[in-house]
Amino acid sequence: MSAPHIPILRQGKPYVSLDVQTIPKLGTDEAAAEISFACSDMIKYDLHKMGDAREALKKFSCEELVEITKKAGEIFLHDDLPIGVEGGMQSPEDYVLALASTSGLPHSLIRMNMKRLGNIFGQIDDIFQGLTRGLSWGVLDKGYGEQGGAPVSFSPTTNELAVILPSNSPAVNALWIPSIAMKVPVLLKPGREEPWTPWRIIQAFIKAGCPAEAFNLYPTQHDGSGAIIRRAGRVMLFGDDSTVKQYENDERIEVHGTGYSKFVIGEDEIENWEQYIDSMVESVSSNSGRSCICTSSIVVPKYGDEIAHAISKRLAEIKPLAQDDPTAKLSGFANPQFAEWINEAVEEGLESSGSRDITAEYREGERFQENAGMNYLQPTIIRVDSFEEPLALREFLFPFASVVECPQAEVLENIGYSLVLTAVTKDTEWINQLFDCPEIERLNVGNVPTNRISWNQPHEGNLFEFLYTRRSFAFAETA
Amino acid sequence: MTSDEARSQLDERVREMMKWHFSDETGCPFWLDWKKKAGWDPREEVKSYDDIIKFPHFEDEWLRDEKNERFVPNAYKGRPFNVFETGGTTGLPKQRVGWEDYKHDYEQFSDQLSDEFFPKGGNWIMVGPTGPRRLRLAVEHLANVRGGSCYHVDLDPRWVKKLIGRKELDQVERYQAHVMSQAVEIIKHRDISCIFTTPRLLASIGERISISDHGIKGCFCGGTSMTPEYVRFLQEEVLESRAQFVPTYGNTLMGLAVSIPEELPEKNYSVTYYAPQPRAVLRIVDPEKTEITKDYGEYGRVELTTLSHEFFMPRFLERDEAIRREPHAKYAWDGVGDVRPFGALTKKVIEGVY
Numbered sequence: 001m002s003a004p005h006i007p008i009l010r011q012g013k014p015y016v017s018l019d020v021q022t023i024p025k026l027g028t029d030e031a032a033a034e035i036s037f038a039c040s041d042m043i044k045y046d047l048h049k050m051g052d053a054r055e056a057l058k059k060f061s062c063e064e065l066v067e068i069t070k071k072a073g074e075i076f077l078h079d080d081l082p083i084g085v086e087g088g089m090q091s092p093e094d095y096v097l098a099l100a101s102t103s104g105l106p107h108s109l110i111r112m113n114m115k116r117l118g119n120i121f122g123q124i125d126d127i128f129q130g131l132t133r134g135l136s137w138g139v140l141d142k143g144y145g146e147q148g149g150a151p152v153s154f155s156p157t158t159n160e161l162a163v164i165l166p167s168n169s170p171a172v173n174a175l176w177i178p179s180i181a182m183k184v185p186v187l188l189k190p191g192r193e194e195p196w197t198p199w200r201i202i203q204a205f206i207k208a209g210c211p212a213e214a215f216n217l218y219p220t221q222h223d224g225s226g227a228i229i230r231r232a233g234r235v236m237l238f239g240d241d242s243t244v245k246q247y248e249n250d251e252r253i254e255v256h257g258t259g260y261s262k263f264v265i266g267e268d269e270i271e272n273w274e275q276y277i278d279s280m281v282e283s284v285s286s287n288s289g290r291s292c293i294c295t296s297s298i299v300v301p302k303y304g305d306e307i308a309h310a311i312s313k314r315l316a317e318i319k320p321l322a323q324d325d326p327t328a329k330l331s332g333f334a335n336p337q338f339a340e341w342i343n344e345a346v347e348e349g350l351e352s353s354g355s356r357d358i359t360a361e362y363r364e365g366e367r368f369q370e371n372a373g374m375n376y377l378q379p380t381i382i383r384v385d386s387f388e389e390p391l392a393l394r395e396f397l398f399p400f401a402s403v404v405e406c407p408q409a410e411v412l413e414n415i416g417y418s419l420v421l422t423a424v425t426k427d428t429e430w431i432n433q434l435f436d437c438p439e440i441e442r443l444n445v446g447n448v449p450t451n452r453i454s455w456n457q458p459h460e461g462n463l464f465e466f467l468y469t470r471r472s473f474a475f476a477e478t479a
Numbered sequence: 480m481t482s483d484e485a486r487s488q489l490d491e492r493v494r495e496m497m498k499w500h501f502s503d504e505t506g507c508p509f510w511l512d513w514k515k516k517a518g519w520d521p522r523e524e525v526k527s528y529d530d531i532i533k534f535p536h537f538e539d540e541w542l543r544d545e546k547n548e549r550f551v552p553n554a555y556k557g558r559p560f561n562v563f564e565t566g567g568t569t570g571l572p573k574q575r576v577g578w579e580d581y582k583h584d585y586e587q588f589s590d591q592l593s594d595e596f597f598p599k600g601g602n603w604i605m606v607g608p609t610g611p612r613r614l615r616l617a618v619e620h621l622a623n624v625r626g627g628s629c630y631h632v633d634l635d636p637r638w639v640k641k642l643i644g645r646k647e648l649d650q651v652e653r654y655q656a657h658v659m660s661q662a663v664e665i666i667k668h669r670d671i672s673c674i675f676t677t678p679r680l681l682a683s684i685g686e687r688i689s690i691s692d693h694g695i696k697g698c699f700c701g702g703t704s705m706t707p708e709y710v711r712f713l714q715e716e717v718l719e720s721r722a723q724f725v726p727t728y729g730n731t732l733m734g735l736a737v738s739i740p741e742e743l744p745e746k747n748y749s750v751t752y753y754a755p756q757p758r759a760v761l762r763i764v765d766p767e768k769t770e771i772t773k774d775y776g777e778y779g780r781v782e783l784t785t786l787s788h789e790f791f792m793p794r795f796l797e798r799d800e801a802i803r804r805e806p807h808a809k810y811a812w813d814g815v816g817d818v819r820p821f822g823a824l825t826k827k828v829i830e831g832v833y
Binding site: 017018019037039041042044045048226230 | 648649652679682683685686706707708709711712716717747748
């Protein structure tokens with residue numbers, strides 16, 4: 001199949017721009033796709049018309065949209081769907097190959113992410129129940145109703161949910177899928193190397209019967225992203241700590257930042273540390289360590305060296321393999337320079353005398369590897385002497401974690417923010433302290449890998465509360 | 480006019496300008512002193528446009544550091560002059576003296592405008608940088624020449640540049656909204672049929688009102704580079720294909736290079752500009768060896784030579800790069816296409832701030 005042309009979607013209508021960029025298949029000069037780019041002013045203009053897109057969704061009841069969402073999930077996983085503007089079709093396998101060719105993700109990880117996305121579509125009812133604490137869908141149709149015996153009314157905060165998507169993980173599209181059933185259109189800015197997933201999800205929704213007007217896809221440059229962030233009613237974006245800081249007082253914007261997720265073991269369970277190695281390995285390395293829910297620091301009261309060695313031995317088995325190798329777990333970098341920059345940052349941290357790369361003893365070759373024209377970083381466990389070490393609380397886009405020893409009583413004052421924290425302990429008093437800590441977004445108590453989350457409990461922002469606001473209301477009694 | 484005729488006209492203009500600017504009776508102190516220091520006489524050695532490369536590149540700093548009086552030709556001695564400043568978005572502004580040049584340039588430009596879209600007698604509005612810029616007087620003169628009056632709304636691009644530099648993008652939007660509200664009020668409540676503004680401001684006005692519904696038939700635009708997609712957006716969506724969009728390329732130092740608006744759709748909105756030859760010449764040069772002219776179809780840096788009685792400026796390297804384009808039946812000399820900031824692909828330039 002020749003490289004498809006991915007157009008801009010303006011309320012579902014394809015628009016072929018004169019500003020076209022080609023994304024190559026990684027490590028080659030061959031085009032994977034041509035992409036139409038939108039100018040920022042076009043996006044500003046279109047934002048004024050999003051009320052029409054919402055009207056198109058409002059013609060459906062939430063229950064109808066729920067059924068459409070569930071059906072779209074099956075279509076996304078199994079059907080051939082239109083790709084580009086030339087009438088081409090894309091099978092699920094074509095999708096895997098296309099995404100692998102531009103993102104560097106192994107096929108196995110893409111399939112895993114597809115499955116996760118499929119679950120999101122299928123669990124839309126549960127997700128809504130979880131987000132709304134049991135609200136009936138009918139309340140959104142009518143605008144008001146009852147919940148737990150109390151009158152409730154919700155109004156939308158926006159005509160669109162805008163999402164600035166990254167290139168590194170297709171599963172992040174899970175964040176916006178429920179928006180459709182909540183009758184809020186989406187405006188998506190895909191990552192440069194990853195137009196494939198949002199495009200395919202949109203096509204699945206449309207085939208399932210969703211009005212095309214609900215979908216807006218704008219590949220765009222930096223100024224276009226800026227226009228979206230400044231103008232859209234609600235915006236989700238991904239960024240580092242500085243981005244989080246920049247928007248912390250803007251209620252329109254939800255930044256998904258660095259996760260700093262952690263795996264900690266209590267003093268009561270540390271003698272059993274060997275039982276938790278599987279969980280720690282999974283927490284560090286799932287999805288090639290790219291998710292913010294992957295563990296980046298392991299905190300234990302003792303046996304730090306033993307644990308670091310045990311995990312390293314296991315992680316050293318994860319090597320750069322051919323993308324189509326069914327056992328591949330390590331993703332290459334779409335932007336080869338990223339791997340070099342990250343490696344340099346790790347090496348810089350290792351210049352400190354209190355940090356040692358334990359994986360170096362077990363892995364084959366250097367951390368930085370080139371394989372089949374792609375750059376990889378092999379998993380890395382750093383044993384650090386204290387939280388003062390520069391690598392103690394860092395997060396990188398590959399399987400990376402520090403192991404630090406710290407008395408249980410001092411853990412909370414040292415670890416800072418954690419998107420997910422798994423605490424292996426039965427110590428009730430400590431568990432209560434952990435539940436009381438505002439810097440932990442999601443808390444797993446017991447042997448649960450940090451990467452295992454449930455979508456009916458938001459671990460980072462509540463989509464329903466982001467898109468709707470509660471109002472009080474009353475009807476005058478009629479004679 | 481054929482290309483050969485255009486060329487001879489240009490060569491004749493070059494000889495005339497050498498005589499004018501390097502003769503004691505008519506030349507200005509700056510160039511007469513330059514001639515003495517250079518040790519050669521351009522009147523003898525520069526006989527055609529090809530000989531212009533005997534001059535070094537005209538330097539920005541000369542228009543910043545030299546007193547303006549030193550650029551007054553002796554032929555104009557004693558006549559008060561206008562002082563015009565360049566945008567000042569890429570450093571300290573440059574100043575240029577002038578008398579009638581802007582009138583000549585815009586009268587010539589007026590002859591290129593369609594009476595259908597820029598009706599004679601129609602009023603204009605200028606929304607953009609006024610202040611010390613030549614454009615302020617030029618657009619009003621254009622309106623007057625065509626029998627109309629001109630309303631003005633000012634925007635200070637130097638302040639916008641500072642805001643962008645400080646990443647105060649909210650302030651940029653608020654300032655733009657302040658400017659827009661003034662422009663929209665005038666467009667709504669006065670009979671306006673033509674507008675001059677910058678691309679960004681045009682789009683911003685179009686966000687607030689339907690420009691065509693308010694009687695505007697023609698839009699003359701300039702100020703910053705535009706991609707073909709952006710030109711298309713302005714023509715098809717902002718002006719709703721109901722008013723004519725006329726992109727121009729120019730500045731205080733050159734005058735106005737014009738495009739051929741009626742051909743934009745068939746050219747996929749790739750704009751080619753033609754300098755007001757023989758008063759000014761644009762050449763696309765190899766950035767590394769500027770004496771070499773690039774081949775047709777190739778990108779190179781824009782070099783400007785201004786050849787008026789009021790101002791001589793040889794081989795000034797603009798801050799832009801463009802594609803060298805073939806002469807057109809309407810303009811029998813080289814054009815410059817798809818202009819963009821020089822080095823746009825390799826460095827970040829604050830451009831298009833207004």
